Amino acid sequence: MTHFYNRIVNYFNNLDIEGIFDLVISRGVQLIFTIILLSLLRWFAERLVSIYFNRNNISEKAKQRHLTLKKLLDNIIQYTYYFFLGYSILAILGVPIATLLAGAGVASVAIGLGAQGFVSDMVNGLFILLERQYDVGDMVTINDYEGFITNIGMRTTVLQSVTGAVHFIPNRNILEVTNESRCPRRTEVDLVIDPDVNMEKLNAVIHETVEASLPNHDLTEAPEYYGVCRDLDGRLVYRVRFMCINDHQWDVETYYYELLTNALAKNGIEQPIVLSTKQVTTR
Template structure:
């Protein structure tokens, strides 16, 4: 690491810092004008990007893919403006930016400034976007965190957890992504019937009453499959297994709705369920 700093140190030692200080005072007005110019450029650019998407009704339609592309385009524009702004300021002050990069080498500068993590974030972020692993609005599990993707940037992914917490995950830390928003999702409910001899009766009731479940909500995508008697794997209970498919992102809501309906059906027949 020390050797990689040597070319950079050599170039920095050649810089006349006193002259740069004088340049700052002499070009103070120019620096202010450059700042104003890039601020206006940033505002206009972002507005043009938004208008371009809105003309195609991409944002209003809440398309997950469109929101993702919109967010990434904004990020690329923001970092590009930031780079050219810093370059312009340093050049105006007389800092030989080009000479520094050429003398120290891009790799040495990157290592010296500790930007290898940023580069890794950007590369991994582009990989995620190109492969379409995530989209804004997807329900996912990343690093054991369950939540909804709020934003996908070149450096981080913003993930809103179930409890409302907003997590910022560096792209380089994303190794495994479990996306629950691709294709229909399976939902399973196990009912532990108190009296094992009533399992067949309970199964017939549920099969009859839940046969029209698919038409009850457009979020449910299949007729429930009811199996009984089955043994619950974790605790070895004997009961009924209900399985059905739902629209991505509605697993918890539909599971609660169907479970509530099952409890009401069985309670009318005085069939007890144990936890």
């Protein structure tokens, strides 16, 4: 017991406390300096990206493209920052990184397989950007998911559905893309009418009301008056078709339904109240 005690005492007596303290202080200062330096470089890079892409003299479509590239560059800066931060910390602490990687064995294989998926994500993401398949803010359908693109990263594309659900889709899994934001969108206003209505008067009221609302900056083309037809439920309707700026179709539809319904009521043209697809009454 005494021998064991003496060995412990000799061990602590032989410790270079001053050297250990100096080493801790030195490594600590290096760590703090490295973290501050890398953080400043990251802030500076993100600031340059933000200044470049937040210009005001660009078109609305160009803004979407700029937002897409900005988010991607921010993503690259973040990955680069964490890589160099982790590498620098290990190097300062004296961890032999090259030796660890060379002797990792099975771990190296696992890392290689993981890296293979990462590289595949990056390559697919690069082709998505080069081919401009979609930008941030676009309404798309990717595989079986539908929603708005909120972020395009090195590994994943983030899509938010109209219900608020957020989908993180690895770029290598993106097989089919339907972009609904590239061209004007069509919307139709179907006004249910009575078979006994004065068609000439109805047609005149609708034409005058719609024409009086023009120009409408949400429309890309002049409205098309399809006239009297039947909808999918077999109801007799008067149909007007509008081609709208993308994502404005719902506003256009709501606006013209209200406008035309009020115009018909003001001119004494009654619209049937549909109780079901097989039962119709007149208001």
